[in-house]
Amino acid sequence: MNEKVLVLNGGSAAEPLCELERHLMEASSSCGCNARVMRLWEMSIAPCLGCFGCWTKTPGMCVIDDDARDVTQEMIRSGVVVFLTPVVFGGYSPELKGALDRSIVLISPLFERIHGEIHHKKRYAEYPRLLGIGVQQGINKEEAAIFDTLVHRNAINFHSPKTVVQIIDQRSDPALINSTVERAFREVSAE
């Protein structure tokens, strides 16, 4: 595998997840991939306005000109996108979610039926694989289950061809964390 990997680091200044970021960089490097990290809390990303201008005024591009445009551009140009985030009530951090709310530019407003439900059609021909890395301080199974469901739901709407979810207990041994992250990355990047 030799393709672009985008790590969306949904940590914060108080919880930057730098060690996990480093593990992901090492894992992607060992697979021959070219990884780029975006530390979302350091970027200027305004909340989605819910205006649908990205579908009906400037199709494919958000009407707000800020760093979210760079994030969405990198997402669709990558082979693998990693959601790295603390697990917040079973979901993503507001930092990561703020970027994802702005990523609907990557799909079409038109509806189609997928697995018996209504979803949006593709805008692009190909979409990246998704790796969701949820970070907990001690495992909470209910929140881990919600997180797993959420990433897989996102994968449907994002037309992702492959999805892997991994929960990391940040209290675990660092060597175990490293090997877990590497295994998850290899799984999502395997043909």
Place this chain on the structure above:
Amino acid sequence: MSAAGNRLLILVGSPKPLERSASARLGKIVGEALSARGWELRTVRIPDALKSEASIESMLSEVERADGVVLTAPLYVDSLPAPVIRVLGAIANQRADSGSSKMIRFASILNCGFTEAAQNHTAQRLLKRFAEKAGLVWAGAISAGSAGAVTKSVRVSLNLLADAMAAGGDLSTQAVEREAKNAVPGWTYRVIGNWMWKRQAKKNGALDQFYARPYT
């Protein structure tokens, strides 16, 4: 339990102005039902609450003064809009830091842009987990599809939620978890929805760019 003196806080998670927000419209139905029973109402737009430290503090004070809180929000990317998550975190932290043990009932109303109300499920699970962590009493969830259209089924569900909020006591045994029925069949929603998106793009002079791929 007397309704006199009870306070309801409606947190609106939509970025739109209240008068154009489907979420606000749904929350208002519950608010009016409780107002008719003597509840005092307060409505706070989450985007407004996040404007400054002072506005966040004000919103947190409103939560602590309330007997019931209803969050009403649109579904964004299978979950809650980012500002809503930020506010939920602030509420949970505030209640943990202050050691507040005040019994506050919490209910959620989510609406999604698909016809199936069930697409709100994951976000509703998240909200239930938030209520547990914040020490709030889970009073139930209403999920609506079709962009928050107020159908008969939605209205019945919202009134049941108001009943549950008003009942008081241990609401965990009376919790309402309802999905409003689909407003229209899926195929109709697809056909009409697709026509409306294109019509809007045409109105904006962007129909020729409707399928644009600017990041190719």
